[in-house]
Amino acid sequence: MSTRRRVVIKDHGAPQVMAVVSDDLSSPGGGEVQLRQTAIGFNFIDIYQRRGAYPLPLPTGLGFEAAGIVDETGPGVADIKVGDRVAYMNAGVGAYADRRNVLADKLVVLPDSVGDEAAASLLFKGMTAQYLLRKTHAVQAGDLLLVHSAAGGVGQILTRWATALGATVIGTTGSPEKRDAALAAGCKAVVDLNDPEWPQAFLKATGGRKARVVYDAIGKDTLVRSLDCAAPFGLVVSYGASSGTPPAIEPEMLNKKGCLFLTRPSVFPHNADTGIFRANAADLFDAIAKGHVQVDIGQRFPLDRVAEAHEAAEARRVVGAILILP
CATH class of the missing domain: 3.40.50.720 (NAD(P)-binding Rossmann-like Domain)
Structure with missing residues (x-):
């Protein structure tokens, strides 16, 4: 059993509906791993869900994308090991947290060429660009x-x-x-x-x-x-x-x-299959290695100031990606 800090909303509305709470996190179950998250990505879908434009059952967490270190693996996990640097962008809402249990098949192992902050700021957005450029229309x-x-x-x-x-x-x-x-x-x-x-x-x-x-x-x-x-x-x-x-x-x-x-279109159906997701991620990582995709972090916010991150995004004050640090 671990203690975690995470963002929870009990009502849809303004950024102030987000509250940072502490609670217990159980050991990972079958097919799951526990992550110690090092960087959390922000995306506009987080705002839509917080506002209720894309309503979620309440109470709920927020966030789809993060990178971190695997601290523990549950039964049946064979392709991810303790100590791996990993990232995800489709493990269900709840990425706004310092620790989290996620299904191993939602994770991609990061190559040495991609840092944690780069992965958290690029994976969701980069995978969106990947399907737009490769699948929606082959540019x-x-x-x-x-x-x-x-x-x-x-x-x-x-x-x-x-x-x-x-x-x-x-x-x-x-x-x-x-x-x-x-x-x-x-x-x-x-x-x-x-x-x-x-x-x-x-x-x-x-x-x-x-x-x-x-x-x-x-x-x-x-x-x-x-x-x-x-x-x-x-x-x-x-x-x-x-x-x-x-x-x-x-x-x-x-x-x-x-x-x-x-x-x-949307990014999730394009990456619903684990094998396709990891192949698409490999395409993105290759583009990063070639310099076609670059890290551009506009601003970093600590988890305790997540409301400020949303306010800055809604006011369009940030050029580039917003990153949330646990």
Whole structure:
């Protein structure tokens, strides 16, 4: 029996609903390992779940992603051993904690080239970029992509990796201060979403050419106009909703705007199988080793200040990834 500290919410709402509590943690059960977590990743889905936009049964923990050291293994665990450095991004909510029991088949062993903080800040976001670039659309050299929130955690990874694959990326940001970060990630040009004519600004930046794929993580404020930026037979990918739930799109609208394809994928179904998850992670680690994906930690917050981390994310004050330290 160990003692742990973890975040619990009893009601959906503002960041202040999150409370750090101490309780007992039992030894790992069959197929489980106990982790001493060293770094915890933050993702916008944590905010959606805290707010109740994606409601969870209460009370509940929060967080999907962390890295740590295996301190104990339960019965039946053969492929993970005590002392292994591991990470996960789909072991169920509850990553906001200093210790945790998780199923071994949800873990990937980290190579020496990937540190704990890098894994915690990159795994969820990097695996999101991996399926967007490899599965949702197999990005090819010469593709023109529009990446919303290009200065954000996923946006920078997506931009760098797509550029390494030979694509041209036009990014958007919600503030002029984030423009330099998007350009540094590889964007050929950056469009300010505060400009009410941002789709026209996008077309001006491309010389009138529309995107083969539009990656939209913003949702409510952008999705309909994102359709205007996609080339005929192009693909619009709605993979997040930082501004709120995107509106319903009538199929006839897709026809009129160029026989477009619209999809709403997510990272978890793409990594539900343990073997596929670990193969996808290997692809990500290879991209990190090649320099196609880089660690970009915008700010670190201790677990006791997790509310401040959420407030900073909601106010879009952080360029790059947010990391929570146990």
